[in-house]
Amino acid sequence: EVQLVESGGGLVQPGGSLRLSCSVSRSIFNNYALHWLRQAPGKGLEYVSAISSNGGSRHYAASVKGRFTISRDNSKNEVSLQMTSLRVEDTAVYYCAKYLGGNSLDAFDVWGQGTMVTVSS
Amino acid sequence: DVQMTQSPSTLSASVGDRVTITCRASQSVNNWVAWYQQKPGKVPKLLIYETSTLQSGVPSRFSGSGSGTEFTLTISSLQPDDFATYFCQQYNVYSPTFGPGTKVEIK
Numbered sequence: 001e002v003q004l005v006e007s008g009g010g011l012v013q014p015g016g017s018l019r020l021s022c023s024v025s026r027s028i029f030n031n032y033a034l035h036w037l038r039q040a041p042g043k044g045l046e047y048v049s050a051i052s053s054n055g056g057s058r059h060y061a062a063s064v065k066g067r068f069t070i071s072r073d074n075s076k077n078e079v080s081l082q083m084t085s086l087r088v089e090d091t092a093v094y095y096c097a098k099y100l101g102g103n104s105l106d107a108f109d110v111w112g113q114g115t116m117v118t119v120s121s
Numbered sequence: 122d123v124q125m126t127q128s129p130s131t132l133s134a135s136v137g138d139r140v141t142i143t144c145r146a147s148q149s150v151n152n153w154v155a156w157y158q159q160k161p162g163k164v165p166k167l168l169i170y171e172t173s174t175l176q177s178g179v180p181s182r183f184s185g186s187g188s189g190t191e192f193t194l195t196i197s198s199l200q201p202d203d204f205a206t207y208f209c210q211q212y213n214v215y216s217p218t219f220g221p222g223t224k225v226e227i228k
Contacts, residue, residue: 044208044219044220044221044222045157045165045208045210045219046219047216047217047218047219059215059216061216062122062216095164095165100167100170105153105212105213105214105215105217106170106212107155107167107170107171107210107212108155108157108165108167108210109167109170109176111164111165112164113164114164
């Protein structure tokens, strides 16, 4: 079964750091680009970051570029999002997701359950 | 980024109604549009991709159409399970962007 399971969310002060992880089922880890998206409370969906299946290509939304880093650990079938210099406006549910296809731009067909990040003093 | 807008933002309808939601892009996105359904506290669910292709397992009462900059999601006969928020998404160019959502409420 294709599964994505996020962890690592929590409460952090402005300016702080947090690392999110997404455990990915083996059947998809090596074949699909993996993504982070977020949804602020009561708001819409925002694309955050992506990493290609071989880790050679990474993409960041302008709102997080320079502050967030995406990576993947092949030994653990895991993709991570290291978040630094966090701001109140980064407060959101963070989802891990995969494309319907492989690495090309596509719709998102599988989503994790999400992990909540709250940035507040 | 390509801006996506949706109308209406809220829609009140009854079971059995035909419902249409419109999504507009700030520039042409060809046919690279998807639609998602999200219920409160739940994960978005892919309904339609490439403008009109139904995702596996999605009921045939859902359909999509459009091209270029204007797209529609239609529910032919609204069912109790369909009361939710619907988002469109373009994936023609990076970064993928989403519309603000349309909430379908019980009339």
